[in-house]
Amino acid sequence: MLALQGAMVAQGQGEGRVTVIEAFYMGLVAKLGCVVCRRFEPTGLPVEVHHVARGSGVRSDFAVAPLCVEHHRGQAGFHGMGERAFCRLYRPPGEAETGLLIWNAEDLARYLRAARVVA
Numbered sequence: 001m002l003a004l005q006g007a008m009v010a011q012g013q014g015e016g017r018v019t020v021i022e023a024f025y026m027g028l029v030a031k032l033g034c035v036v037c038r039r040f041e042p043t044g045l046p047v048e049v050h051h052v053a054r055g056s057g058v059r060s061d062f063a064v065a066p067l068c069v070e071h072h073r074g075q076a077g078f079h080g081m082g083e084r085a086f087c088r089l090y091r092p093p094g095e096a097e098t099g100l101l102i103w104n105a106e107d108l109a110r111y112l113r114a115a116r117v118v119a
């Protein structure tokens, strides 16, 4: 685990080093808060950065979504219950793991708008 701007970011297993811009993006995403907590009962737990489509070929530090410890690795979490059960329960867009990227984009847009980073 790598401490990044106050949030824990899961380190890849030997996929090469994280560049400055990748680290910046993952830190930014971690600031958004868990995408499931924002839409369901919040757990108040710290956030980790989940890599979408891990192990299925292309792995990118830009294909990530923030999940709290419970919604990431806990019994109510993606890795705890598995992709199928997770998507059936929380119904991200498309009822697929990639829907987490859409939730992340929504939350990032709201964050940047509130911060007035973008007009």
Ligand SMILES: [Zn+2]
Binding pocket: 034, 035, 036, 037, 038, 042, 043, 067, 068, 069, 070, 071
């Ligand atoms: Zn959560």
Ligand SMILES: [Zn+2]
Binding pocket: 049, 050, 051, 072, 078, 079
């Ligand atoms: Zn994960």
